[in-house]
Amino acid sequence: MLIRRETPADVDAIRSVTAAAFARPGGGEPFEARLVDLLRAHDSWLPPLSRVAVDGAGRIVGHVLCTRATVDGAAVLGLGPLSVHPDRQRAGVGSALVYSVLGAADALGATLVGVLGDPAYYRRFGFVPSGVHGIVPQVPDWAPHFQVLGLAADTPRGTFRYPEPFFAEG
Incomplete structure (x- = not known):
C-alpha cells in the first residue's frame, strides 16, 4: 500500500471511497x-494534507485530510474526514493514513490537530x-468525542473552530 498526496485525478475515487x-x-x-x-473549494483547504491510500492494484482504498482551523484565532488543524473503503477496514489503512x-502536518509546523471521533x-x-x-469544542455536545494532539510544546488554549464547510446543511 502506498500513501501519497491527492491529485486532481483522484477526486471521483475519493468521493466514492468516502461515500x-x-x-x-x-x-x-x-x-x-x-x-x-466543500472543503476542497474552501480557503481552509491544504493540498499537502489531503492523502490517499493506494493498494497494489492502483485502487484508492482510503483518504484523509487536515484543513485549517483555529483555537481563539491561533492557526491549528482539523483532521477529517478519515475514510477507508469497507472492504479494507480493520487492515491498517486508516492508521497508515493518519x-x-x-x-x-508536523513537518509543515502545525502546533495542534483536533479531531471529532472515537x-x-x-x-x-x-x-x-x-x-x-485547555481547549473546548465550538459545539459543547462534542466534548466527549473531541480530542487534540499537541505537536508543539506551546499549544494554544481556548475554543477550537472548524472551517465553515463543516456546518453546511447535510
Whole structure:
C-alpha cells in the first residue's frame, strides 16, 4: 500500500471511497462525501494534507485530510474526514493514513490537530480529550468525542473552530 498526496485525478475515487465508508441505511450520499468537496473549494483547504491510500492494484482504498482551523484565532488543524473503503477496514489503512497526515502536518509546523471521533480509535495516535490542553469544542455536545494532539510544546488554549464547510446543511 502506498500513501501519497491527492491529485486532481483522484477526486471521483475519493468521493466514492468516502461515500462507501460513511454509507447509512436508506442510502443517499452521506454528508462526509459532500464535505470533502466543500472543503476542497474552501480557503481552509491544504493540498499537502489531503492523502490517499493506494493498494497494489492502483485502487484508492482510503483518504484523509487536515484543513485549517483555529483555537481563539491561533492557526491549528482539523483532521477529517478519515475514510477507508469497507472492504479494507480493520487492515491498517486508516492508521497508515493518519500517521502520514500527522507526520506531514508536523513537518509543515502545525502546533495542534483536533479531531471529532472515537476516542478509543484516535488515542493510539496520541490524541487526548481536548480539555487536557485547555481547549473546548465550538459545539459543547462534542466534548466527549473531541480530542487534540499537541505537536508543539506551546499549544494554544481556548475554543477550537472548524472551517465553515463543516456546518453546511447535510
